Amino acid sequence: MRIGELARRTGTTERALRYYEEQDLLRPARRPSGYREYVETDVRTVRNIRTLLAAGLNTVTIGEVLPCMVTDGEALVPACPELSTVLLQDRERLTEAIDDLQAARRVLDAIIAGAGSPAARRVDACQPA
DNA sequence: ATTCTTACA
């Protein structure tokens, strides 16, 4: 099948599919015309890629993890033992990212609170971008 | 009508 049909059947865009190929997540053959030719199993692969992307994994990690995942109906199941390590490591990365965002919010909250102080009323140059 | 590559007010 060509890129248009795969995009339709996976709910993605052609742009995304070309990007996945660029990241070596997909390796469609080429027709003499230069058109990409995808196989049936690519439908499932693309769905798995999207799931992993939604889990916050980057394309490099997905490339390592993808071949070790088996699809059980709707769910993705780890098929290799070494996989849990990689996944747990990524979970920690997400936890750190969450911590950083919460810290940023606390800083912003402090600034917002300052808007109610008397000092804020002394300012004449109030032209917010 | 579809797809391809390249590039970015």
Place this chain on the structure above:
DNA sequence: TGTAAGGA
């Protein structure tokens, strides 16, 4: 990632 341009 969207999208426009210029070809095949």
